[in-house]
Amino acid sequence: MQFKKLGKSDLEISSIGLGCMGMSEFYGPTDEGDSIRTLHRALELGINFLDTADQYGSGANEALLKKALIGKRERAVIATKFGIKRDPNDPKTRTICGTPEYVREACDASLSRLGIDCIDLYYLHRIDKGVPIEDTVGAMAELVSVGKVKYIGLSEANPETILKAHKVHPISALQTEYSLWSRGPEESLIPLCEKLGITFVAYSPLGRGFLTGQITSLDNLATDDFRRGIPRFKEENFGANYKLVEAINQLASEKRCTSAQLALSWIMAFSDKIVPIPGTKRLKYLEENTAAVEVVLLAQEIHLLNRLSEENKVQGSRYSEFWMTLVDS
Numbered sequence: 001m002q003f004k005k006l007g008k009s010d011l012e013i014s015s016i017g018l019g020c021m022g023m024s025e026f027y028g029p030t031d032e033g034d035s036i037r038t039l040h041r042a043l044e045l046g047i048n049f050l051d052t053a054d055q056y057g058s059g060a061n062e063a064l065l066k067k068a069l070i071g072k073r074e075r076a077v078i079a080t081k082f083g084i085k086r087d088p089n090d091p092k093t094r095t096i097c098g099t100p101e102y103v104r105e106a107c108d109a110s111l112s113r114l115g116i117d118c119i120d121l122y123y124l125h126r127i128d129k130g131v132p133i134e135d136t137v138g139a140m141a142e143l144v145s146v147g148k149v150k151y152i153g154l155s156e157a158n159p160e161t162i163l164k165a166h167k168v169h170p171i172s173a174l175q176t177e178y179s180l181w182s183r184g185p186e187e188s189l190i191p192l193c194e195k196l197g198i199t200f201v202a203y204s205p206l207g208r209g210f211l212t213g214q215i216t217s218l219d220n221l222a223t224d225d226f227r228r229g230i231p232r233f234k235e236e237n238f239g240a241n242y243k244l245v246e247a248i249n250q251l252a253s254e255k256r257c258t259s260a261q262l263a264l265s266w267i268m269a270f271s272d273k274i275v276p277i278p279g280t281k282r283l284k285y286l287e288e289n290t291a292a293v294e295v296v297l298l299a300q301e302i303h304l305l306n307r308l309s310e311e312n313k314v315q316g317s318r319y320s321e322f323w324m325t326l327v328d329s
Contacts, residue, residue: 001046002293004272006077007172008197009151011120013077015268015293017049018042018286019203019279023064024057027209027281028222032064035281039068043075045290051175051203051277053081053125054110058091062113069115078114079173079201081125081155082106096326098128100139107143121173123153126326133157133164141169153201156327159192171198178202178274180211180263180305181232181244181314186270194273204318205267205276206260206289207232210241213249213259231316244312251304257295260285264292266305 002015021027023035039050052061062080069076082103087093110119122143124136143149153173154165165171174193178185179202193200206212208227215221218228218235227233232241245259252262260278267276278289297305317324 001290003046003048004199004275006121006151007199008170009172011077011151013049013199013275014047015275016047016264016290017051017079017201017275017277018047019277020050020052020061020065021056022279023281024061026056026226027279028225030281032067034283035064036068038281038283038286039065040072041283042286042290043072045287047290048075048077049079049275049277050076051079051201051279053084053123054106054113055081055084055086055094055125058086058088059109059113062110066113066115073116077120078116079121079123079153080110080114080119081123081175082110083123083125083128083155096126096128098124098131098133098136100135103136103139103143107148111148118147119149121151121153122149123155123173123175124157125155127154127157127161133161134168137165137168137171144169159188162189162192162196162198166196166198171196173199173201175201175203175277177204177318178267178276179205179207180248180266180309181207181241182318183309190271190274194271198273200271200274202267202274202276204279206263206278211245211248211259211263212285213245213252216242229320230318231320232314232318234316237316240315241312244308244314247308247312248305251301251308255295255301257292258288260288261292261295262297262305264289265295265297266302268293269297269302 003012006013085095085097140152151172155175248259252259
């Protein structure tokens with residue numbers, strides 16, 4: 001495993017991380033035992049950058065990491081998030097909150113669930129457009145000053161928001177969806193992060209599993225899998241979007257690697273400031289994804305993947321209409 005600095009800090013994170021969301025919710029049935037074994041194996045493979053959030057499983061995901069990291073805390077860099085509040089009486093109802101009071105409340109709750117004294121990287125999960133970003137980040141900076149948080153980050157923030165936040169306190173990481181079928185960040189976000197020395201953390205780098213070639217129809221997804229509600233997975237878009245997958249499958253076969261490894265290596269080749277965090281709850285896919293660090297793409301292969309992505313532009317938005325309104329784009 002290779003490592004790189006988080007932002008301009010001295011904290012070293014693995015060049016590929018692990019998204020833990022699906023271990024507790026969203027992607028069909030979960031199994032705590034399997035998830036803990038996957039987390040332990042990730043540490044064995046050198047992956048130390050673990051990504052969670054207080055809203056994943058309504059706190060259950062953070063509690064899972066606490067259990068998995070007993071006696072192993074020093075080997076992990078824990079990144080968690082706040083800002084998406086779930087109604088305890090109706091978990092499907094969510095609101096965005098970035099008030100200073102909630103920043104402090106959410107941090108204390110996460111520290112308790114994680115069983116730690118300090119969060120390595122604390123993200124604002126979504127931008128509260130009703131609260132000045134300076135106020136939210138100012139409260140996050142206070143958490144750093146009192147030792148509850150080491151570094152702070154933003155998720156799904158636009159350039160203007162990032163610049164305003166960075167003036168209040170250094171932003172160490174920006175987390176945004178990025179993959180061969182979500183290339184919007186290339187236009188301004190990734191260049192801005194490189195200019196400011198911010199690590200760009202690419203979530204859903206495998207298109208929520210679509211780019212792996214393992215999902216050939218909606219029948220592959222559990223009935224409660226939230227991807228069924230994402231426009232890109234809808235029947236009217238599925239066929240068109242699968243053309244890119246077929247092209248990736250072909251190139252991966254010629255390269256003698258998997259489609260997932262090809263998609264991940266493409267991201268890591270784009271910039272050494274980008275860290276993908278593919279999510280999985282299974283050992284098999286964890287080991288497959290981790291091996292992507294060993295796949296070296298030639299310049300012509302990168303060019304070909306870029307062209308294939310352009311020729312097979314993704315159909316459908318990456319979230320439902322409601323969730324797209326919450327993205328600070």
